[in-house]
Amino acid sequence: MPVLHDGLRALRGRGPTCHNPGMSSVRTNAAAALLGVSPNTLRSWERRFGYPKPRRTDGGHRQYELAELEALRQAFQETHNISSAISIARERGEGPATTIRLADAFRRFDEPRANQTIEESLALRSVERTVEELLLPAVDALGDTDAATAEYQFAWRFLTGWLAAAQRVAPPAYRAEGIVIFDASRPCDMDSLFAQALELLLRRAGLRTLSLSVELDPGRLAHALRALRPRQLVLTGRRASLDALGRLVYAARAAEGPIEVFDYRGALPDTGASTVRRLDGSPLAARDALIDHLAEPAEPAAAPAAPRRLRATGA
Amino acid sequence: MQQPNQPRLRLAEHAARPQRVFCGHCGHPPDDVDAGSRVCERCNLGLMLQAPPEIAPTPADPFLVIDGSLTVCAMSQAAEALLEVSETEAVNLHVTDFLVPAEAEAETTHNLIAMLMWAARGDIDPTQVVVRPADLYGVRYWARVGSCGPPTAALLVLAAAS
Numbered sequence: 315m316p317v318l319h320d321g322l323r324a325l326r327g328r329g330p331t332c333h334n335p336g337m338s339s340v341r342t343n344a345a346a347a348l349l350g351v352s353p354n355t356l357r358s359w360e361r362r363f364g365y366p367k368p369r370r371t372d373g374g375h376r377q378y379e380l381a382e383l384e385a386l387r388q389a390f391q392e393t394h395n396i397s398s399a400i401s402i403a404r405e406r407g408e409g410p411a412t413t414i415r416l417a418d419a420f421r422r423f424d425e426p427r428a429n430q431t432i433e434e435s436l437a438l439r440s441v442e443r444t445v446e447e448l449l450l451p452a453v454d455a456l457g458d459t460d461a462a463t464a465e466y467q468f469a470w471r472f473l474t475g476w477l478a479a480a481q482r483v484a485p486p487a488y489r490a491e492g493i494v495i496f497d498a499s500r501p502c503d504m505d506s507l508f509a510q511a512l513e514l515l516l517r518r519a520g521l522r523t524l525s526l527s528v529e530l531d532p533g534r535l536a537h538a539l540r541a542l543r544p545r546q547l548v549l550t551g552r553r554a555s556l557d558a559l560g561r562l563v564y565a566a567r568a569a570e571g572p573i574e575v576f577d578y579r580g581a582l583p584d585t586g587a588s589t590v591r592r593l594d595g596s597p598l599a600a601r602d603a604l605i606d607h608l609a610e611p612a613e614p615a616a617a618p619a620a621p622r623r624l625r626a627t628g629a
Numbered sequence: 630m631q632q633p634n635q636p637r638l639r640l641a642e643h644a645a646r647p648q649r650v651f652c653g654h655c656g657h658p659p660d661d662v663d664a665g666s667r668v669c670e671r672c673n674l675g676l677m678l679q680a681p682p683e684i685a686p687t688p689a690d691p692f693l694v695i696d697g698s699l700t701v702c703a704m705s706q707a708a709e710a711l712l713e714v715s716e717t718e719a720v721n722l723h724v725t726d727f728l729v730p731a732e733a734e735a736e737t738t739h740n741l742i743a744m745l746m747w748a749a750r751g752d753i754d755p756t757q758v759v760v761r762p763a764d765l766y767g768v769r770y771w772a773r774v775g776s777c778g779p780p781t782a783a784l785l786v787l788a789a790a791s
Contacts, residue, residue: 350666355673362674390667394653394694394782395703396674397717 338380338412339369345378349387365400369414381412416452420469428472441480441518445511446598449473454504470502477510484517491608492522492542496562498551498581508579508597509550515601521608528554532565539569546574546604548593549581556583574607576600649685653678653703654716656688674716675703680784684755684775692786694777697749699724699742702782711787712762728785731759731769744774748783751776760787 368376389399499505654675691708755775
């Protein structure tokens with residue numbers, strides 16, 4: 315959006331705007347400059363029309379969503395008065411569904427509002443982009459402080475349910491390759507949501523997937539792996555020991571031969587000497603990387619070293 | 630080949646019609662014409678529009694802005710008082726909910742609806758017509774009809790009929 319970029323460049327040196335560069339909102343002065351009006355005008359619109367509706371920071375400062383401002387600015391070009399422009403901007407759903415709106419719905423435990431926001435996103439974005447750009451950031455914004463807040467737990471369970479439902483309606487696999495995901499996260503971990511999101515995206519890409527907990531007995535993996543015949547193994551979640559992960563990887567390779575192992579979102583500590591490929595934290599990027607590697611011819615991996623046996627000396 | 634006495638054809642430069650800027654709600658011109666602000670900083674409720682001087686309203690004039698579907702897009706403060714309706718209530722309603730031709734037998738060329746539609750396309754010079762409130766007989770207003778924008782729309786400026 316070049317118009318917004320020009321407006322923001324013009325604000326250089328005019329004082330503080332948004333203290334959260336990662337969020338798509340600006341303070342009153344910046345919002346007014348973007349619309350070409352005075353801050354008093356913005357406040358008068360808020361009183362008279364209730365739009366644009368800013369959030370309030372902890373310090374009481376107004377924060378306006380850039381999407382709302384752009385919708386309003388665009389509406390000015392299409393109409394002849396303020397109330398019509400505001401009506402148009404509102405009808406357009408205040409711009410594309412944003413992470414802030416969804417996070418606000420979670421904070422209010424407002425499930426219908428959350429569903430509506432997601433529906434609006436799906437009208438403009440693909441399922442994959444909705445997951446990556448809206449759902450995951452919205453839950454992440456509520457903080458993952460050991461799942462200490464009810465709002466975060468509500469959001470986490472909401473998204474888990476949504477991802478599970480989306481998996482159920484994903485089209486059947488049309489590719490022969492399978493991917494097994496060992497998830498070392500616990501309920502209410504953000505890693506768990508990212509693992510579910512990755513599995514959903516892989517399923518929608520036509521791959522066969524199987525998600526298992528790392529607490530599984532490695533000796534009972536063979537039947538599952540024979541059914542899936544995975545070409546790739548993804549480790550995710552940070553609650554398992556290196557030892558436990560190693561046993562699972564060994565068991566998988568022993569059962570199925572050359573399986574590529576990937577680390578998603580730091581499941582393995584970075585020792586610098588690992589041969590495990592690391593995937594980007596973004597589910598879409600991770601999915602693309604996995605698919606790209608599937609296209610490479612499978613490298614015959616070295617046969618897993620047989621456990622050392624005690625041999626009797628020939629005395 | 631051109632003859633010596635043959636007049637040459639020259640491209641005539643189109644002279645842009647002068648425009649007067651006014652607020653679509655309070656009718657005032659902008660305090661700083663060069664500022665180019667789309668929003669009226671005087672009343673905060675109107676967008677800046679342009680119209681030829683012969684049709685542009687003064688701050689005291691009641692006027693309506695009407696689009697090609699004959700829907701009211703904007704209404705001045707004076708028109709709100711005259712027609713006893715607020716702009717927010719009037720916007721998106723049909724113009725004939727508020728004003729109708731006062732002369733039912735008028736010729737087509739002077740028909741209010743036709744003139745508004747032409748004006749909304751920018752295809753009409755400022756014209757006068759007589760109108761009356763939709764729900765009131767015996768009250769007539771002279772109205773100037775012309776084009777304004779952006780975007781292009783019909784401008785209907787009322788005055789008390791003499």
